Amino acid sequence: MSNENIVKIENLIKRYDQAGVIALDGINLEIKKGEFVSIMGPSGSGKSTLLNMIGALDQADEGSIQVSGQNLMEKKDFSSFRSKEIGFIFQLHNLIPNLTASENVQIPMLQTNNSDEEMVKRATELLGSVNLGNRVDQVPTKLSGGERQRIAIARALVNHPSIILADEPTGALDSKMGDIILELLREIHEKENMTLILVTHEEYVAKKADRIISMMDGKITSENCTL
Amino acid sequence: MKFRSLIIKNIFRNKSRSILAIIGIAIGAAAILGLGLVTDSLASSTQQALTTGAADFSVLPSSFGGHGSGGGFGGGSGGGFGGSSAFNGSSGATFVSAGQTIDQSTLNSIQQMPGVETAAGVLRSATELNGTTQPLTLLGIDSQDLSLDDVQITNGSAFTSSNQIILGSTAATGLNKTIGDQLTFDNQTFIVVGIYETGDFMSDRGAILSLSTLQNLTNTTGVSQILVKASNGTSPTSLSSQITQNYTNLTTSTSLSGFNRMNNGIQIIESGSWAITLIALLVAGVMVVATMMKSVSDRTREIGVLKAVGWNKRRILALIIGESMILASIATVIGLIIGVGAVEVLISSHILNGIHIALSLNLVLEAVGVALFLGIVGGIYPAYRASRLAPTEALRYE
Numbered sequence: 001m002s003n004e005n006i007v008k009i010e011n012l013i014k015r016y017d018q019a020g021v022i023a024l025d026g027i028n029l030e031i032k033k034g035e036f037v038s039i040m041g042p043s044g045s046g047k048s049t050l051l052n053m054i055g056a057l058d059q060a061d062e063g064s065i066q067v068s069g070q071n072l073m074e075k076k077d078f079s080s081f082r083s084k085e086i087g088f089i090f091q092l093h094n095l096i097p098n099l100t101a102s103e104n105v106q107i108p109m110l111q112t113n114n115s116d117e118e119m120v121k122r123a124t125e126l127l128g129s130v131n132l133g134n135r136v137d138q139v140p141t142k143l144s145g146g147e148r149q150r151i152a153i154a155r156a157l158v159n160h161p162s163i164i165l166a167d168e169p170t171g172a173l174d175s176k177m178g179d180i181i182l183e184l185l186r187e188i189h190e191k192e193n194m195t196l197i198l199v200t201h202e203e204y205v206a207k208k209a210d211r212i213i214s215m216m217d218g219k220i221t222s223e224n225c226t227l
Numbered sequence: 228m229k230f231r232s233l234i235i236k237n238i239f240r241n242k243s244r245s246i247l248a249i250i251g252i253a254i255g256a257a258a259i260l261g262l263g264l265v266t267d268s269l270a271s272s273t274q275q276a277l278t279t280g281a282a283d284f285s286v287l288p289s290s291f292g293g294h295g296s297g298g299g300f301g302g303g304s305g306g307g308f309g310g311s312s313a314f315n316g317s318s319g320a321t322f323v324s325a326g327q328t329i330d331q332s333t334l335n336s337i338q339q340m341p342g343v344e345t346a347a348g349v350l351r352s353a354t355e356l357n358g359t360t361q362p363l364t365l366l367g368i369d370s371q372d373l374s375l376d377d378v379q380i381t382n383g384s385a386f387t388s389s390n391q392i393i394l395g396s397t398a399a400t401g402l403n404k405t406i407g408d409q410l411t412f413d414n415q416t417f418i419v420v421g422i423y424e425t426g427d428f429m430s431d432r433g434a435i436l437s438l439s440t441l442q443n444l445t446n447t448t449g450v451s452q453i454l455v456k457a458s459n460g461t462s463p464t465s466l467s468s469q470i471t472q473n474y475t476n477l478t479t480s481t482s483l484s485g486f487n488r489m490n491n492g493i494q495i496i497e498s499g500s501w502a503i504t505l506i507a508l509l510v511a512g513v514m515v516v517a518t519m520m521k522s523v524s525d526r527t528r529e530i531g532v533l534k535a536v537g538w539n540k541r542r543i544l545a546l547i548i549g550e551s552m553i554l555a556s557i558a559t560v561i562g563l564i565i566g567v568g569a570v571e572v573l574i575s576s577h578i579l580n581g582i583h584i585a586l587s588l589n590l591v592l593e594a595v596g597v598a599l600f601l602g603i604v605g606g607i608y609p610a611y612r613a614s615r616l617a618p619t620e621a622l623r624y625e
Contacts, residue, residue, distance in 0.1 A: 094529070155536065
């Protein structure tokens, strides 16, 4: 972990006009490069909204947000930013059912200039690193929940992102499989020195991180170091 | 994995939906090709039937003598014969002259002109049958050129010698003559060897014999008119203009009314065909849009993921339109086969009797173009909708 901030958020406000709800209410947050942070809170606390802001899936109404040196309040097209800087892992793996494990991992690479051979090589390498070297040509429907989530992790890593954003990555898994996935994420974080931001509502999952940020009603209520 | 592989795999992900879209577009392509093929073939066959053998235009002396009835034999509106002068034939009978004639050397010269497939001399006259005051119009033409004058022999055969004659159907009925009977005028006896019809009342009241025989009977060496058929690839209009430029004492005449009527008929058939085709296209278009909209709607969450992993709007557009285009391409091939096959079945089952199939490259390209256009246009709106989806909303979609 370095002292350099990879995420810097100041007075961030996000409103949902239709419902008149303030999803994020003046968030101030700094995350260091290479840090493993978990954002914890109950449903509706704003944790997923905050993750979406960091991943440029949504835009804030007020405040400032800088990720990997880019001011996201000024940008209009985020596709290139997401492709290069962010790797997403969702609660539901969101894999394409008729594509093989390898092809699913290659999906983000189709937006880049890599050759077919380079894409296949990278996907095989990553599937090997998540212990799915023997499942490269299997379609997701023939794999277990844990295996599918591991493919989703490999897909998130394929473009060498600087930040991995994981939204309830163990939410759809049993505790044993959830532990395996969390251990895998920690291993990758340490090995690649990647920033990992994990959203969860479960304390035992949040405790796997170096720092826990607790949220309630769109505000950060506490920041605790678990180390 | 190549981008195009993903497009192809996506198409076959939901087979029933894709098959439905393919059927829709294929119906459109088949309708364009099938109906186009029928109307084109109908037009071509009708045109062929009306023009086979017939002359494109006739050449007449520019100071065409007399002011006859104007009916005359077919092959040009300028038929008819001058009724102003009469003279004695070789045996003393009275013949009505055809007025000013065109000499043999001019006929030979026109026959040699480039672009002329056939040029046949025709001599027109009239006489009275021996012992009666019954008038009989006469036409002299070589037997191999009879079709140029729209003469159809309905009974018997064409004349092969100078003492043989063929009678128009009206004349045969009026004179009570049939095959094998004799006909005498100018103190010469002719054997009736055939009965003909032209569809023209005046022409069917006459008789036809060989050109040389009529020339001998009327002491004439020239012809009243020349029936000209242009060779393939030569425009009759430009050939006609060239003749009038080269021979200032000649004029040309074309009967266009029949062709205009034919063209009007064909235009009506084509309009009907387009109306049916447009309905088929509308159905096909709605099916493509509905299929692709359903496809996008079913994959809303997936499109959200694609956006989350960095795909830009252009790539999403390319994915959906690409799928739509491939569907349209497959449908086009199937549609072309169905279209041609259906017409072939109709022809072989004798429903389209007398129509010769006329498949042209233009028609195929038209069908392919419209079907592909349909595929692209049908895919644009769903693709646009997909590309505009907000990633967070798409990811929340159940």
